[in-house]
Amino acid sequence: MEHFEKMLLENKAWAKEKVLREPDYFQRLSVDQNPGVLWIGCSDSRVPAEIVVHAQPGEIFVHRNIANQLITTDFNGLSVLQYAVDVLRVRDVIVCGHYNCGGIRAALQKQNAKLLLVNKWLKHVKDIYRLHEEEIEALGSEEEKARRLVELNVIEQVRNLAHTSIVQQSWRQARRPILHGWVYGLEDGLIKQLTTVPPGSAVSPIYEYVDFPE
Ligand code: CO
Numbered sequence: 001m002e003h004f005e006k007m008l009l010e011n012k013a014w015a016k017e018k019v020l021r022e023p024d025y026f027q028r029l030s031v032d033q034n035p036g037v038l039w040i041g042c043s044d045s046r047v048p049a050e051i052v053v054h055a056q057p058g059e060i061f062v063h064r065n066i067a068n069q070l071i072t073t074d075f076n077g078l079s080v081l082q083y084a085v086d087v088l089r090v091r092d093v094i095v096c097g098h099y100n101c102g103g104i105r106a107a108l109q110k111q112n113a114k115l116l117l118v119n120k121w122l123k124h125v126k127d128i129y130r131l132h133e134e135e136i137e138a139l140g141s142e143e144e145k146a147r148r149l150v151e152l153n154v155i156e157q158v159r160n161l162a163h164t165s166i167v168q169q170s171w172r173q174a175r176r177p178i179l180h181g182w183v184y185g186l187e188d189g190l191i192k193q194l195t196t197v198p199p200g201s202a203v204s205p206i207y208e209y210v211d212f213p214e
Contacts, residue, residue, distance in 0.1 A: 040094065161179050
């Protein structure tokens with residue numbers, strides 16, 4: 001059986017099981033969504049947001065890309081953030097990276113001319129390496145360097161979030177969301193908290209918006 005055929009069969013079985021347990025499960029879910037959390041994670045197939053935190057459909061608004069980045073010029077990520085914060089009014093935004101991230105490891109290598117678009121996307125991670133080059137290069141092994149860059153990337157993405165007008169305006173007007181930086185361990189399935197940034201936290205003045213409409 002092809003992989004896609006198995007998926008369609010699994011879907012039928014899953015939907016049937018849900019309805020058996022709760023006959024109006026899909027009717028209830030189809031009315032509206034009210035997730036409390038936005039998850040920005042890596043596209044890596046081994047870090048499925050809902051599964052690793054045992055969440056159900058409807059609980060997490062999810063955005064995933066290579067190396068869990070929030071880039072200022074990326075309309076995709078920013079649209080997800082704006083919708084989550086301004087419309088769904090999530091209380092928490094979580095950036096969850098993971099150790100042994102292929103994107104992070106690639107960013108520590110030379111560029112690949114056959115993967116120009118991926119190179120460009122990972123350029124931002126290379127910039128994070130350059131920002132913390134001294135700290136990273138002081139580490140012994142390539143493995144340690146990659147692990148630290150995974151962590152620093154998460155912390156920098158949380159900073160990127162705090163530097164958006166979307167988050168700053170919501171902090172000022174609604175005292176939410178809390179920003180979280182997490183890292184997931186592929187080897188033990190556990191999440192480690194790296195940073196928590198509460199609403200109203202100070203950002204460097206050059207990233208601060210001063211002229212929101214009242
Ligand atoms: Co990854």
